Amino acid sequence: MNLYAIRAIYLFEMARAWRTLMQSIISPVISTSLYFVVFGAAIGQHMNAIGGVAYGSFIVPGLIMLTLLMQSISNASFGIYFPRFTGTIYEVLSAPVSPLEIVAGYVGAAATKSVILGLIILATATAFVPVQIEHPVLMVAFLILTAVTFSLFGFIIGIWADGFEKLQLVPLLIVTPLTFLGGSFYSIEMLPPFWQTVSLFNPVVYLVSAFRWSFFGQAEVDIGLSLGMTGLFLVLCLGGIVxxxxxxxxxxV
Amino acid sequence: MNPVIDIQTLTKTYGSGFTALKAVNLQIRPGEIFALLGPNGAGKTTLISIVCGIARATSGTVLAGGHDIVKDYRAARSLIGLVPQELTTDAFETVWNTVSFSRGLFGKKGNPALIEKILRDLSLWDKKDNQLRQLSGGMKRRVMIAKALSHEPRILFLDEPTAGVDVELRRDMWEMVRGLRETGVTIILTTHYIEEAEEMADRVGVIRKGEIILVEDKAELMRKLGRKELILHLQQPLAAVPDCLAGFDLSLAADGRELVYTYDTKGERTGITALLGAIGEAGIRFNDLQTRQNSLEDIFVSLVSAQS
Structure with a gap:
């Protein structure tokens, strides 16, 4: 195992995040804060509690998940796409590095950035609404699992994309709608039965549901099923990378 | 002596059907400077890319230091440093960080003293904290070399190393390459500057349309293929070569003020003595003479033209 190479790629990617602090961390924190102001503090005061949880608090896991998915995909896809775009990928390809080590470096860094961001947003949320975490260890574990899974997905997008437009295509046209329709701002139990069934085909429902369970101890979908679906997506992504x-x-070539 | 790079029947056919390399066989000796010459699209960069692991061969084998580049890629690639043709750099990274990154990527523990030495040797030390986007093209080229040297390779590929750099920097790089050779590093360079190969190479290979058409010691190549010219500076210009000298390979130059005799250096008799005698008998007087050896460039052009 070439641990020095993993470390080199990981630190290189993390350094890029610090160089682009505004884009990497501050920008998502500001936009998420606006969600809390609008949906949590303003609208939330006029909404009924969901499952005994105040609306402002209820949306916290969904908002964290929204950012986590977008940032995991964005960080990982950009991380591998940029060296392809500039041509510096030659160095990685000519180094004594295995595919596993390459993925560990890029995906590890992308997931780390996303988890840090998720935790920062969680901390930000506490400034706007009361937040309870019933299973903190599992919450962090699920945060990491989701970040890794979607960073792997982002890595695939970064390889697939042959232009900056394609790099944005999947996150904007697929992931964002799925996240908004995945129960980030509502419980799918609030939907008519038909749309509840349709929602179960949205993988983000399982992520948000499980993550929300770690906060409030209640979920729209069985926690085992949620973990299974997340695991399945992880395996699919790994298969794609292999x-x-x-x-x-x-x-x- | 076992070759440090052993390429056997290497073929590369792209998805488009274009065959860039056709059963190439090539052996590089340890510690030599090998210049690979060829026109654009001849297959030089494809060959280097396969050996370095950037591209995949369609068939054939490559051993680097005795290690198969596919089956034993870690050991093989650890030995190889690559300076690619394109100036591909991370614009926002500093010189120090990008060179240190390269060392880590090749599985080597950090060695600030070595990185400092490399940067000083390449006159980059005072730029170590600069972002790459702040550097000139020549400086970026040095950084590419520093990155390739950061993991102490035993084999160094230089793909058009001095393309677009000024004469002074080119000379500096030649000195650096010679210095590396002194430490036992094997150097394979591709170049469009024949002068570069002539100046530095121990052996020369010529590739054309994916085939190696010649591999030869440079000195031997120039001796075997080099034609020489004897130039006589005439006191009185001639309108045409006199009939009495028709038996010699002569031509007129400089408006008839120079009589040029072309001869083969590998021939047992050059014919110079007979020519000078005949010129004297013809009453032609000259006030100076000089000889001129064909350059490697002339040889290269004639080889590639002949193959066409």
Whole structure:
């Protein structure tokens, strides 16, 4: 195992986050704070409690998940796309580094940034609404699992994209709608039965539900099923990455 | 002596069907400077890319230091440093960080003293905290070399190392390359500057349309293929080569003021003595003479033209 290489890639990516502090951390924190101001403090005061949880507090896990998904995908896809774009990927490809080590470096850094951001947003939320965390260890574990899974997904997008437009395509046109429709701002139990069934085809529902369970001890979907679905997506992403490295897709001619 | 790079029947066919390398065989000796020459699109960069692990071969094998570049890629790649043709740099990274990154990537523990030495040797020390975007093209080229040297490779590929750099920097780089060779590093360089190969290489390979058409010691190549010219500066210009000298390979230059005799250096007899005698008998007087050896560039052009 080339641990020095993993460390080099990881630190290189983390350093990029600090260089772009405004874009990496401050910008998502500001936009999430606005969500709390609008949905939590302003509208939330006029909404009924959901499952005994005040609306402002209820949306905290969903908002963290929204940011976590977007940032995991964005960080990981940009992390691997940029060296492809500039041509510096030659160095990674010519180094004595295995695909596992490359992924560990890039995805590890992307997931770390996302988890840090998630925790910062959680801290920010406490400034606006009361937040309770019933299962803090599981909350962090689920935060990490989701960040890793979607960073792997982002890595795939970063390999697939052949332009900056495509890099934004999946997060904006697929992930954002799925997240908004995945119960970030409401409980799917509030939907008519037909739309509840439709919602179960949205993978983000499982993520938000499980994450919300770690906060309030109650979930719209069984926690085991949520973890299973997340695990399944993780395995699918890993499978995609294995195929990429075996075939050399968009990495090696 | 076992070759440090052993390429056997290496073929590369792209998805488009274009075959960039056709069963290439090439052996690079330890510690030599090998210049790979070829016109644009000949397959030089494809060859380097496969050896370094950036591209995949369609068939054939490559051993680096005795290690198969596919099956034993870690050991093989650890030995190799690459300075690519394109100036691909992380614009916002500092010189120090990018060079240190390269060392880590190749599985080496941090060694600030070594990085400092490399940066000083390449006159980059005072730029170590500069972002790469603040550097000139020549400086970026030095950084690329520093990155390649950061993990102490035993084999160094230089793909057009002095493309676009000024004469002074080019000379500096030649000195650096010679210095590396002194430490036992094997250097394979591709270049469009024949002068560069002529100046530095121990052996020369010529590749054309994906085939190695010649590999030869540079000195031997120039001796075997080099044609020489004897130039006589005439006192009185000639309108045409006199009939009595028709048996010699002569031509007129400089408006008839120079009589140029082309001869083969590998021939047992150059014919110079007979020519000078015949010129004297013809009453042609000259006030100076000089000889001129064909350059490697002339040889290269004639080789590539002949193959066409």
């Amino acid at each position: 195929w990429i490295f075996r075939s050399g897709y968009r990495l090696k």
